[in-house]
Amino acid sequence: MRILFIGHSGYGYPHTRIRCYHFAKFLSTMPNLETAVLSFKDDLAPEKTEAAMYENLRDREKLRLTFKAVRRLLRERNTVLYIQKAHFHAAAPYLLHRLGFFPDYLFDYDDYDIPLSNFFGRGALNRFFFGSDRWDEITFRLARRARGCVGASRELVSFLQTHNAKVAYIPTGVDTALFTPSPRPARHTPFTFLWNGLVWGKPILQNVMLMLRAFSWIAKELPDSRLLLVGGGAEWNRVRETISANYPGLPIELREWVEPRRMPELLAAADVGLLPMDGNDQWLRSKSPTKLFEYMAVGLPVVASAVGEVTQVLEHLESGYLARDERDFAEGLLRLARNPSLRERLGNQARELVVSHYSLPVLGENLYLFLKDIFHRELE
Numbered sequence: 001m002r003i004l005f006i007g008h009s010g011y012g013y014p015h016t017r018i019r020c021y022h023f024a025k026f027l028s029t030m031p032n033l034e035t036a037v038l039s040f041k042d043d044l045a046p047e048k049t050e051a052a053m054y055e056n057l058r059d060r061e062k063l064r065l066t067f068k069a070v071r072r073l074l075r076e077r078n079t080v081l082y083i084q085k086a087h088f089h090a091a092a093p094y095l096l097h098r099l100g101f102f103p104d105y106l107f108d109y110d111d112y113d114i115p116l117s118n119f120f121g122r123g124a125l126n127r128f129f130f131g132s133d134r135w136d137e138i139t140f141r142l143a144r145r146a147r148g149c150v151g152a153s154r155e156l157v158s159f160l161q162t163h164n165a166k167v168a169y170i171p172t173g174v175d176t177a178l179f180t181p182s183p184r185p186a187r188h189t190p191f192t193f194l195w196n197g198l199v200w201g202k203p204i205l206q207n208v209m210l211m212l213r214a215f216s217w218i219a220k221e222l223p224d225s226r227l228l229l230v231g232g233g234a235e236w237n238r239v240r241e242t243i244s245a246n247y248p249g250l251p252i253e254l255r256e257w258v259e260p261r262r263m264p265e266l267l268a269a270a271d272v273g274l275l276p277m278d279g280n281d282q283w284l285r286s287k288s289p290t291k292l293f294e295y296m297a298v299g300l301p302v303v304a305s306a307v308g309e310v311t312q313v314l315e316h317l318e319s320g321y322l323a324r325d326e327r328d329f330a331e332g333l334l335r336l337a338r339n340p341s342l343r344e345r346l347g348n349q350a351r352e353l354v355v356s357h358y359s360l361p362v363l364g365e366n367l368y369l370f371l372k373d374i375f376h377r378e379l380e
Helices: 014-027 040-044 059-073 088-098 123-130 135-145 154-161 202-221 236-246 260-268 282-286 290-297 326-338 340-357 360-374
Strands: 002-007 034-039 079-084 105-109 148-151 167-169 191-198 225-232 252-256 272-275 302-305 321-323
Touching (some): 002 040, 002 088, 014 034, 014 079, 034 059, 040 059, 059 088, 059 123, 079 088, 088 105, 088 123, 088 135, 105 135, 105 154, 123 135, 148 154, 148 360, 154 167, 154 282, 167 360, 191 202, 191 260, 191 290, 191 326, 202 225, 202 326, 225 236, 236 252, 260 290, 272 326, 290 302, 326 340
Parallel strands (some): 002 079, 079 105, 105 148, 191 225, 191 272, 225 252, 272 302, 302 321
16 A cells, blocks of 8 residues: 655645654555655755745646646556645645545645635636635535544544544654753753744744743843744744844844754753743644644753643643743743753653654554554555
């Protein structure tokens, strides 16, 4: 049996890196399975940046990539397609499925993307490829016609179960062989709070603003501390401008985005990892945040907003600090900075938890068992 993972982005973005490349790599070690990845960015548009695959990509270019994908897919035989995300890149595999070339596909959903979907701009093109020009209905159709669905959070599993009877819960997780703990001195100078990510739009920008406000409240009480933000994206300059205008003189450092292979090195220089979430809408509740699992894997204690999937992963003051609101988030920063034994305990517990529940071997095994349940004859 052959499974072809189809991703919108490239290796640089976590949803494609982990849910396509890494899942495919693990499944290739299992009996009677062959895997491959078709990344629209890496394979069909290597000249484009990751951000360009989302920002201002015109319908003409989307069509060009779609037809390149059709030609690529028509060379496949006896293949099950694994469609990761509901964006325009799903047009080629979904159309060929409707035409009978691929009887079976799986649908992997790792974000509640309906309000943020990247389909075709013209409704006529969406109707041609997907049978609808409504973003929600396209997503529902992708889920309904799939042989099975994979949700990255419990919120997404509940959403998918309203459209498909076969749904597996497979979080995003982390490669715990790559992300490992490193010795940490009792005290760094400066003491470093870290956030990393791409500020691609308003939801992430709001999260960053929450974190900036929380840090500004406690910075004077921690004179040897700093807030390190590592990222990029369409709203990155807004972050820079906000810091310059509203937080002059505070020890806030910005660095450009770090490639995935260098992330363990970055995390080794931090003392506390931060995961702010401003609000409680369906998009936030549905997140299975890659950065959380990476923090945990290196034994980094985490201060996180108590929203959605995070509350299912971490237990307050056992494997992380869960903040109920903005003031509580600031209190978490202060408490962890002043208590090295608490940081050590939370970091150790987080590492144990991520190895046992959210490492790639565990998630890959769960995905393989789901495939066996659906395709038991093909995998005997």
